[in-house]
Amino acid sequence: MQPIKYMSHWLSQNANEKHYLFTLRDLRALCPDLSESAFKVLLSRASAYLLTRVCRGIYLFKETLPLDGLLLFRIAALLRADEFNYISLETVLSDAGVISQVPINCISIMSSGRSSIISCKEFGTVEFVHTNQKPIDLIDKLNYDNNCGLWRANVSLALRDMKRVHRNCDLIDWDVVNELI
Secondary structure, eight states: OOHHHHHHHHHHHHOOSSOOEEEHHHHHHHOTTSOHHHHHHHHHHHHHHTOEEEETTEEEOGGGOOSSSOHHHHHHHHHTTTSOEEEOHHHHHHHTTSBSOOOSSEEEEEESSOOEEEEOGGGOEEEEEEOOOOHHHHGGGEEEETTTTEEEEOHHHHHHHHHHTTOOOTTBOHHHHHHHO
16 A cells, blocks of 8 residues: 555544644654655655644644644643643633633643744644743642643642743732632
């Protein structure tokens, strides 16, 4: 079977609402016998009609993309799978109603990796902000969000992170904060 047909068949059979993002390593495993240059050609052909390149190293199989609004979170989890990451800053505060502005197509993640802003094309932006904090020190301030596949800071930690990284706190509704904490 031709590699492009094999990839198409495999994705149709195995991709689902939980597994619709694929790394280069995932895709490479489908065709281990191809040379590096042949694999690049395969990816460019697959990107023409089968897969969408979301950002460096991450591909989306749109046929199974759920409309749950969690795409950026799942991209973030894949991008920094080897780092300590948690959802924080404006993303958590907006979800809790502490700030009135809702970040549109942008999420903020605290990460033990380096700070960077990753453009995910039309899907939005993932902002990674470096932290030196250790997981053991934050265990009582984090909850695992199964839907996102990431740890999520509570409001007090998100506020502390905002101050620590010198973010603008003008939009914070301190009355709501006092009710929550």
